[in-house]
Amino acid sequence: MQPRLKFYFSAGAALIALWPAAPVLAQTDYPLILENCGVTQTFLAAPESVVSAGQASTEILYSLGLGEKVTGTSVWFTEVLPEFAGLNAGIERLADNDASFESIVAKRPGLVTAQYEWHIGPQGIIATREQFADLQIPTYILPSDCIGKDNSAGSDGTRLQPYDMAGIYQGITELARIFDVTDRGQALVAALREREAAAVAQAEALQLDGTSAVFWFSSAEMDIDPYVAGNGGAPAWMMASLGLRNVVESAEEWPVVSWETIARADPDVIVIARMDRRRFEADDHLKKLAFLQSDPVASQMKAVRNGNIVIIDAHAMDPLIRNIAALEALAAALADLDLK
The missing domain is CATH 3.40.50.1980 (Nitrogenase molybdenum iron protein domain)
Structure with missing residues (x-):
């Protein structure tokens, strides 16, 4: 089955449009x-x-x-x-x-x-x-x-x-x-919080009940252990916010975990990073996809067999305002995936 690929986009321009409606606060x-x-x-x-x-x-x-x-x-x-x-x-x-x-x-x-x-x-x-x-x-x-x-x-x-x-x-x-643009700051935060709450509500409606996931950032080489999200950084926040269970139990932000260990946990969803850099071969998300579909171990995971693969911009996995757009994209993708 072909993976269902999702890319996210930002709606930052819409936030700027909210400023005139924001209450004017004290300077x-x-x-x-x-x-x-x-x-x-x-x-x-x-x-x-x-x-x-x-x-x-x-x-x-x-x-x-x-x-x-x-x-x-x-x-x-x-x-x-x-x-x-x-x-x-x-x-x-x-x-x-x-x-x-x-x-x-x-x-x-x-x-x-x-x-x-x-x-x-x-x-x-x-x-x-x-x-x-x-x-x-x-x-x-x-x-x-x-x-x-x-x-x-x-x-x-x-x-x-x-x-x-x-x-x-x-x-x-x-x-x-x-x-001295307090009103703009308050409007921007309010808009981001509203979008965050909407994404969480969208995921809650899916009743995911502990659906498991793993975030794959990259690998130093295609056939060695990957860098995946632990329980400390932005991807862990996304998973927790949407009711997903991270199969990686490390407290590190980006630990190296073997594919054998990940395959034993058998995640329901795999999120992979798309990036512009090419420091490692696995920085290329297309090569990530090819590996998942061809590797004897990784290809047997149910997320790969069911096509439950989501692609998110790598930079959105760092702490920044793009986390909200990534949260929205992940919530929307979950609604489209086969999680039965």
């Missing part, structure tokens, strides 16, 4: 003092400009209508959300990956935002927050990379608590306060 009362990932930052006024090191923070700034303040971006994982393609084309990309400290400082930004603490943090590969502070440049790291997470060892860090959208919503709210 930000400066000086604004925020505790951000263990660092106290004081803002005397809304920053005139911002440089972003991380696609997640860039797309939040765009979603808040702050694109005219963004003077440089870096750390890109995939194409920008379609509704921001024109805007993004007119903004300087300092680097596809890690911009240099010097290139960011040269833009004289009023704020530098980051998606991950390992880019701008205690061991920041771009710089430490203290280095920026010495130049009187405030920094802001998305709380989703700090809340319930220990980043002291390794680039990925260790989640001490399961991920949920609270850190993303906090990041939207706080960036809106920093730039």
Whole structure:
């Protein structure tokens, strides 16, 4: 049976259209003092400009209508959300990956935002927050990379608590306060929460009753153990939100698990990542599909036999606003799958 393939898309443009209907709230009362990932930052006024090191923070700034303040971006994982393609084309990309400290400082930004603490943090590969502070440049790291997470060892860090959208919503709210667009932040969070609730309700109506799943991100080589989602990151949040049981019991975000172990768990649904990068052969989702259908072990899983395979953008498996679109796509796909 051919797998039922589902790709997700974003509806970010619809969120922007909601702003005029949002209630106008009190303006930000400066000086604004925020505790951000263990660092106290004081803002005397809304920053005139911002440089972003991380696609997640860039797309939040765009979603808040702050694109005219963004003077440089870096750390890109995939194409920008379609509704921001024109805007993004007119903004300087300092680097596809890690911009240099010097290139960011040269833009004289009023704020530098980051998606991950390992880019701008205690061991920041771009710089430490203290280095920026010495130049009187405030920094802001998305709380989703700090809340319930220990980043002291390794680039990925260790989640001490399961991920949920609270850190993303906090990041939207706080960036809106920093730039004195509180009404836009509240409207964006409200719209995302509404979409999240609708996706959950759609899945609840299916009465999945512990339907099992596995998220396959990639593999260093096609015929060795894959990187799959454990119980710490965004895919685990998606599964828990929709009533799916993760067959991978590891507390790590992306553990390596053998196909024999996965096959013994025999998941009802397999979610595979589609990505632009080609670091590994298995980054290609078409090769993932071919492997599942031809491997002697993987091909015997009921998810493969029944065609219960869903394709989701790999970047949506990281903590960011795209998690909501991915949640919606997964909920819609579940309604179409053969889960009897």
